[in-house]
Amino acid sequence: MNSQLKRGTLELCVLSLLCSGDCYGYELVNRISECMQITEGTVYPLMKRLKDNGVIDSYIVESQEGPPRKYYKITESGRAEKEKLLSEWFVFVDSVNALLKGDNGK
Amino acid sequence: MNSQLKRGTLELCVLSLLCSGDCYGYELVNRISECMQITEGTVYPLMKRLKDNGVIDSYIVESQEGPPRKYYKITESGRAEKEKLLSEWFVFVDSVNALLKGDNGK
């Protein structure tokens, strides 16, 4: 997949998933991997940025299946950010599709 | 507008416009500007990359309204590339929307 297309949408995807419940990083990687190619090297730095920006919080939970898991929880400001990104995403998709449509059938 | 979202779609937009007829750079900037914020500093380097990759050709035409214009023409390989990018774009949009939908109403 064109890796450039993912720019800017991953943040929205992560925030959207966290809106329906807390997740740990490895789980997010796996969930998102079902929809698009993604690696840990992309997700973990993103989680750090999101936490630095205050849109998510994290907490550690011990696990019997391996090392401790770092769970992420979306904050109030994170929910607002997600709504903002969501509407930007829809506007953007519509803009591009409108531009592409001008060329249909020619 | 989130500048990261544009990644990878500008190439598709340019190729799509060139599919319906030759354009010069400044014209492309103005046409695309109607749909999304874009500047010359993004488009001109992109045109150079596209030409280096053989998906477009260019030719100079004198103008009475200012300096000479560099027109761009899509090549056969450019049309193939455009079709490829177009289908990637639709698949990508569907993937993201599917992921986002999993969170609707929660």
Next chain:
DNA sequence: ACAGGCTACCTTGTGAAACAAAGTACCTTG
């Protein structure tokens, strides 16, 4: 004649972010 403004092109430097690759460490099973 020349200043201002539009047209048109190009380049440089900066920053954001996706990714590969590698490292660390825990647990279970053979």
Next chain:
DNA sequence: CAAGGTACTTTGTTTCACAAGGTAGCCTGT
């Protein structure tokens, strides 16, 4: 104890959008 899955982190590379600035042609008004 080796192998493989789970889980987190960091480093370096690459791509590309953008701001800012530069060059130069054309036209209009004074």
